[in-house]
Amino acid sequence: MVHWGGLDTLPSGTMVLDVGCGIGGSSRILARDYGFAVTGITISPQQVRRAQQLTSPEVNAHFQVDDALALSFPDASFDVVWSVEAGPHMPDKAQFARELMRVLKPGGIVVVADWNQRDDRQVPLNVWEKPVMRQLLDQWSHPAFSSIEGFSELLEATGLVAGEVTTADWTAETLPSWLDSIWQGMVRPAGIVRFGVVGLIKSLREVPTFLLMRLAFGAGLCRFGMFRAVRANVPTSEMLSLQLDDRLVRS
Numbered sequence: 001m002v003h004w005g006g007l008d009t010l011p012s013g014t015m016v017l018d019v020g021c022g023i024g025g026s027s028r029i030l031a032r033d034y035g036f037a038v039t040g041i042t043i044s045p046q047q048v049r050r051a052q053q054l055t056s057p058e059v060n061a062h063f064q065v066d067d068a069l070a071l072s073f074p075d076a077s078f079d080v081v082w083s084v085e086a087g088p089h090m091p092d093k094a095q096f097a098r099e100l101m102r103v104l105k106p107g108g109i110v111v112v113a114d115w116n117q118r119d120d121r122q123v124p125l126n127v128w129e130k131p132v133m134r135q136l137l138d139q140w141s142h143p144a145f146s147s148i149e150g151f152s153e154l155l156e157a158t159g160l161v162a163g164e165v166t167t168a169d170w171t172a173e174t175l176p177s178w179l180d181s182i183w184q185g186m187v188r189p190a191g192i193v194r195f196g197v198v199g200l201i202k203s204l205r206e207v208p209t210f211l212l213m214r215l216a217f218g219a220g221l222c223r224f225g226m227f228r229a230v231r232a233n234v235p236t237s238e239m240l241s242l243q244l245d246d247r248l249v250r251s
Contacts, residue, residue: 002034004168005111005228007080013037017078017103019068020086024051024061030082031061039078041066069095076105076231087114087151088142094154101160104231110155113170116225119147129221136216139209148225161229168226171217178214182207 002008012035018027021040024047031038038061042048051063066072068083069092081104090096100110117133118125125133137144146154152165185192185203192203216222 001111001113004226005109007109007111008034010079014079016080016082017041017073019081019083019100020089021051021063023047024055024063026082026084027051027061027063028055028059031059038062039064041068041071043067069099071099071103073103075102077103079105079108081108081110083112085114087112088140088145091143093146093151094157097151097154098158101155101158101229101231106231106233108231110229112227114151114225115145116148116151116223117145118221118223119149132212132216132221136212145222148223151225152227155227155229160232160234162232163230166228170224170226174224175214175217178210178217182210
């Protein structure tokens with residue numbers, strides 16, 4: 001993902017915002033292996049505490065509670081905005097796209113990896129796909145999956161993207177991970193055992209969901225989408241004014 005996004009050419013000290021950082025895995029890799037100055041945000045105080053526990057003081061990654069739909073950072077704060085599998089959690093995908101682009105500096109790069117569904121505007125969900133999608137959303141407590149095409153359009157609709165959004169479908173590359181996740185829980189059970197009976201029950205409950213995700217991605221109902229966009233060299237306030245003027249003219 002770093003290489004695909006062109007981030008491996010950026011200098012040490014590049015300021016990165018990891019949106020939806022969880023317990024900080026990506027943040028630590030970006031800081032430790034690439035020398036970036038990383039700020040990870042999540043809406044969960046428990047995840048922030050765990051991320052802080054797992055991060056050595058010499059690793060330049062810091063974590064805080066923040067809302068991805070209303071980021072507390074000023075416009076144009078970061079050189080890179082990075083997000084892995086956070087989009088499905090967002091009830092307002094358009095606002096998520098706007099916030100990702102808003103806090104990015106002109107010329108900066110946003111790189112996103114997400115679970116997506118097939119674009120149902122092109123091929124509507126059939127009779128078996130609808131209940132499968134509903135079950136997946138319920139199991140993961142997600143409001144909805146966007147499509148690769150749909151979220152790309154939302155990024156471009158912010159008016160802050162230079163040129164076009166670059167996308168890729170990494171379904172084939174990530175497909176083995178679903179069954180491997182189950183296998184890893186069997187051959188490396190220490191993490192499950194550590195949390196006792198409750199951890200075991202929760203882990204076993206995940207197995208049918210992982211199998212359903214494997215089915216959905218394998219059958220083309222879901223897709224693993226990659227997104228890369230560069231921020232246009234236009235101040236946020238000026239671009240929003242231009243968008244408003246355009247809407248007024250069209251109305």
